[in-house]
Amino acid sequence: MGENDSWKRDWENDSQKKMNDEKRNQLHKALEGENPGPSGAVAVISLVAALLGFFFPYSTAKLILLACALLLGIAGMIGRKKWKGLGVASVVISLYSLFTAVPMYFLLGNTGNLASLPGGMPETETVWAEEVPREETTAEIEEISARLSTQELLLPKELVLISQNNGEKPVSLDYSVVFYGESGEMLSLEERYFYDCFPGGKAIVSVSLPRDRDYNLVPFDHYELQIDAEEEQEDERYLYFGNEFQITSNIGTEGTVLVSVINPTGETFDAVDMCCLYYSGDDAVGYASLTLTQLGEKAVVEFDHPRDESFNPVAFDRYEIFVVSTERYDA
Numbered sequence: 001m002g003e004n005d006s007w008k009r010d011w012e013n014d015s016q017k018k019m020n021d022e023k024r025n026q027l028h029k030a031l032e033g034e035n036p037g038p039s040g041a042v043a044v045i046s047l048v049a050a051l052l053g054f055f056f057p058y059s060t061a062k063l064i065l066l067a068c069a070l071l072l073g074i075a076g077m078i079g080r081k082k083w084k085g086l087g088v089a090s091v092v093i094s095l096y097s098l099f100t101a102v103p104m105y106f107l108l109g110n111t112g113n114l115a116s117l118p119g120g121m122p123e124t125e126t127v128w129a130e131e132v133p134r135e136e137t138t139a140e141i142e143e144i145s146a147r148l149s150t151q152e153l154l155l156p157k158e159l160v161l162i163s164q165n166n167g168e169k170p171v172s173l174d175y176s177v178v179f180y181g182e183s184g185e186m187l188s189l190e191e192r193y194f195y196d197c198f199p200g201g202k203a204i205v206s207v208s209l210p211r212d213r214d215y216n217l218v219p220f221d222h223y224e225l226q227i228d229a230e231e232e233q234e235d236e237r238y239l240y241f242g243n244e245f246q247i248t249s250n251i252g253t254e255g256t257v258l259v260s261v262i263n264p265t266g267e268t269f270d271a272v273d274m275c276c277l278y279y280s281g282d283d284a285v286g287y288a289s290l291t292l293t294q295l296g297e298k299a300v301v302e303f304d305h306p307r308d309e310s311f312n313p314v315a316f317d318r319y320e321i322f323v324v325s326t327e328r329y330d331a
Helices: 001-034 039-056 060-078 081-108 133-144
Strands: 146-152 160-165 170-179 188-196 202-208 222-231 246-251 257-262 269-280 285-297 298-303 320-326
Touching: 039 060, 039 081, 060 081, 133 202, 133 222, 160 170, 160 188, 160 222, 160 285, 170 202, 188 202, 188 246, 202 257, 202 285, 202 320, 257 269, 257 320, 269 298
Parallel strands: none
Antiparallel strands: 146 160, 160 202, 170 188, 170 222, 246 257, 257 298, 269 285, 269 320
């Protein structure tokens, strides 16, 4: 009976020892999976450094970074087996990057400037424009504006401004109109911009009269007009060909103005801006505008009948057609 008890105790002790060893092994494996350990951390750092070095510009810093990544990658390969893959990847990337970076480093002369290579990009020097004194700029604008003559036509619903460029260069015009009430209070501000008015040509813009939130006209006492002009370099895309067009027109059966445009220039125009001014006696009573796209040899356009605020037709006895601008985007 004593021998059986002793054998039973030994068997229980051995079983308990095996269970304790197995638990320790499982705990050790779990901890090892959660924490890379020194060699694992080194392998991760080496891979990050190798990737940074791979994308870094050619310079001394790139070579130092790749060299560190290579050494850390070798150290990572010596550690635990599960992290050797990262170390191997780091070593491969570092060696490849060093193989290509070292020759480039000496070719560029450690500057990282591609202009030092034979046939490389030319060096460019940034030249900052000198600041023009405000007094000179203002004087120049006033001088250019003096070469303009502007006709102001006050219509029932809008103000039409017709400016003629009497200078020798194209100009861009910046219009600003402020409307005032009887007590001198400002009612509204309207701004318009006309690009590239050619020498001898006309810029025509329409400015809305003051309106309230419900889009009803608001009476005004007077307005102030300011025009700032700036000379432009001649742009092939905006050269004016309107004076070469053959324009014929008549009033159609519905009271609209039908216009035939014949283009003998052989050019195709991406956009042609046109407008029509309606008169009754000496007074301008209406304005209409449109953009003709892709004008080839010929086109016919229609200007609607002028109408008042209630959308009723406004009587007119004559009209005038303008070709305001011509544009060729691929010129």
